[in-house]
Amino acid sequence: MIGRLSLGLIKLDMANTIQFLKAWIVASLVAFVLAAVMHTQMVLIGLVNIDININVSDWLLTTFQDIWGLLPTYAPVIGLALFIAMIVVVIFAKFIAAPALLSFIGGGMAIFTVLVTMQPIMHITLIAGAREPVGFALQCLSGAVGGLVFAKLYYR
Numbered sequence: 245m246i247g248r249l250s251l252g253l254i255k256l257d258m259a260n261t262i263q264f265l266k267a268w269i270v271a272s273l274v275a276f277v278l279a280a281v282m283h284t285q286m287v288l289i290g291l292v293n294i295d296i297n298i299n300v301s302d303w304l305l306t307t308f309q310d311i312w313g314l315l316p317t318y319a320p321v322i323g324l325a326l327f328i329a330m331i332v333v334v335i336f337a338k339f340i341a342a343p344a345l346l347s348f349i350g351g352g353m354a355i356f357t358v359l360v361t362m363q364p365i366m367h368i369t370l371i372a373g374a375r376e377p378v379g380f381a382l383q384c385l386s387g388a389v390g391g392l393v394f395a396k397l398y399y400r
Contacts, residue, residue: 267397268330272323275351275390277311279322282382283373284310290376318371321358326387329354330394337399344395351391352384359383 284307288298298306329350337343359374373379 263398264330264334267394268323268327270397271330271351271390271394272319272326274393275326275355275387276315276319276322278386278389279355279371279383280311280314280318281307282379282386283314283371286373286376286379286382322355322387322390325354325358326351326390326394329387329391330398333391333394334398343399344392347391347395347398348388349391351394352388354391355384355387 288303288306292298330347333343333346333350336346340346359371359380362370371379371383374383
């Protein structure tokens with residue numbers, strides 16, 4: 245049987261670790277799906293703005309294809325960013341009694357950090373839907389919602 249492990253501010257036991265991992269996985273999936281959908285909507289709206297006609301079936305198909313297409317690349321990035329952010333949230337929640345707010349902010353900042361750091365490394369914003377301020381904000385909001393999901397599942 246695995247006992248408790250203390251790493252300074254974090255006391256780990258198997259039950260907390262499993263609870264953390266479950267909450268993180270679900271939060272990461274929610275944040276990824278929202279981010280992928282928001283990305284697609286921003287791109288499609290941009291096409292409509294230049295008078296390209298997109299019917300509803302193509303709109304929906306494109307959305308599902310983008311979720312599938314971004315899954316092997318963007319999902320792990322979001323997952324890693326939220327993993328780090330939620331560890332920080334758990335630490336800060338020991339001192340600030342507002343875990344939902346901390347998780348919301350942490351999730352949004354995780355995506356903010358991902359988007360801001362991708363630009364100088366790759367010299368392009370890979371998430372086309374985040375190239376405009378509204379799209380950037382929607383990506384961050386997707387991470388923030390993921391953070392709220394984490395809080396709801398972890399802090400029961």
